[in-house]
Amino acid sequence: MLSRFSSPSYSLPLPFRHSFKPFSSLSPSPSQPTSSPSPSSLSSSLPLFLRPLSHSTSLSSLLSFHHWAKAQSLSVPSLSSDLLRQLSWFLQDTTSPHPSQPSTVLLRTELDNLYTLWRERVEQRKPFQYIVGCEHWRDLVLVVQEGVLIPRPETEILVDLVQEVQGFGDGVWVDLGTGSGALAVAIGKLMDGDSTGRVLGTDVSPVAVEVARFNVQRYGLEGKVEIRQGAWFEPLEDMKGKIAGIVSNPPYIPTSDLPGLQPEVGWYEPKLALDGGKDGIDHLLSICEGLAVALKPGGFFAFETNGDKQSELLANHLSTGYKSLFQKVKMVSDYCGIKRFVTGYRL
């Protein structure tokens, strides 16, 4: 397959993604999946960015598409800079120069479908990640699809917090509400190949479980990372008192805030992944209930919250509500200075 770094022989503007967003079709490297598992493991068809370049069109037809899509993107002034950037990514993810015919371009889907998909992005506000089927997160390119939350940049900090825990590579770690498997895959990938460490990701959503398993396979982590289906601690009965660390980014948005979310989120991302109940904290409190029993003595936890007030409430609850079962409970800020995470240890 052609790498997107091979010099394009056509002259569409194809800027690189941000440096922290690696390309999905680079040749294999330690930060890239080495194989793509069979599409049969995903319920719908293979994500667009992974499909073979089995279609083609003329360069002039692709230029006409680009001209049209640019005009569409500029027709929504409030979104146009995001849309123009994503249009470049869209072309990178779906097209490649023909190796021997400069006037031909290879495509991962029919040209007509590129028009349909871009209309869905601009007119129906479908998230770009659901259109191409992936999100670039840390050093990973994770498959996502409707029914699974698109992992957010701030959640990457949870992985950094885990990495700081002494001897993290040798215990059993749990990612509650794993979604696409982002945290589970990232933590598993950081563990030394020879270490005894394992990661268990759980989710109540069958779609999330399927997508997370797909991502685990893509990164060849089946021996390190296991995905189980069920509500919070339910699939972890066999792990009581044995867990070295628990991370979770549970649904934490207050129900009354859901109608105000931007269309890309509110119309498309699963309510199951967003809705945290009246004050947004219902799931965080449920997780706290099972924490002391699940963690081994000295075990670590790190939770993402809706920020500031919710973190303060949670930190206070963990410090005072459990008869000193937890210690070193603290809040950690995200990239914007919002107190986004609560961490601590089981005594």
Ligand SMILES: C[S@@+](CC[C@H](N)C(=O)[O-])C[C@H]1O[C@@H](n2cnc3c(N)ncnc32)[C@H](O)[C@@H]1O
């Ligand atoms: C905010 S998303 C986080 C997904 C992923 N960890 C991430 O950071 O991208 C919350 C996840 O919790 C899952 N979830 C919701 N209720 C749950 C429950 N009762 N038990 C287990 N998982 C649940 C949702 O399906 C969703 O995947």
